Amino acid sequence: MSKFTLLGCMLAAFLLLSACVKQNIQSSQASWQNIQTIGTPHPRHEATFIELNGKFYALGGRRIQPVSIYDPANNSWTEGAKPPFQIHHFQAAVYNNKIVIAGAMTGGYPNETAVANIMFYDPKLDEWQQGPEIPADRRRGGAGVVIKNHTLYLLAGIQNGHVNGWVNWADSYNFKTNKWQKLADAPRARDHFQAAEADNKIYLAGGRTTSQITKQVFSLTIAEVDVFDLTTHSWSTLKQKLPTPRAGNATFNLNGHIAVLGGETDRPTPAHAEVEVYNPQTKTWYKLPNLNQGRHGTGVVYYNDALWTCCGSGARGGKPELLTTEKLVIED
Structure with a gap:
């Protein structure tokens, strides 16, 4: 084989390898669009925004208020049932055509308590349902939640509202066997964050260690991203830290990439607008x-090649609660 033929083969192999590496996702528009919807959601923060069967659900948050349901087919908001009690500071997931809530708080600031059970919202019945009990010694709020196959993963969080008691725990609940399992602890504790799964790995991004006792409620943010391997059940930490450390962020899988949107820090206003992937x-x-x-x-919906978000708070803490709905069209 001549050296020119060898060089040609090497170049072809390099181009093939490069084509196999997923490139960064780009926005196909200059900015997010504020969508003028028919009706508005109920104002809420420390809540969730999630898609199920083509409709988007804003639910939970401070105060007891009805579910807000957005239908992108007709650009309208409608109202669903109220939860049986105040439920906030959680990351929702979907399982068996229901919205699943675990690792949540209830009650008022700063001494919120952890919700004792997994809760479900069934959109088909427009009904809230109480699910299995969370072991008493592993309850916390402000935790990350991922559901993979038939297993719910409950990650980190804080035991005592905004006072103290942040943990690095990891637990799983199998919906088929109805059994909880303690997993290896994460490398560090964190609360007020979200988690996302990609390629059989769960990424814990953002968050903080909230301490009302030392008056460091917002400032102790965490830049490190911890990763739980679902194959080996082992932990690692990315060398590349989150560029803008913040808590109260939304974290989600964006075509195999891990996206972190919004959040709050010690600065009073405004809340963070960064979207880092x-x-x-x-x-x-x-x-x-x-x-x-x-x-x-709040949360983020990725649907029909666009990101959607609504609600949440526009500054550090609980005010102002936002009514706007934003959309960003993206492409690979």
């Missing part, structure tokens, strides 16, 4: 356009 293949962070309105204490 980690590419596991290139091991680098990149940015998508900032939100029009920074917000924390």
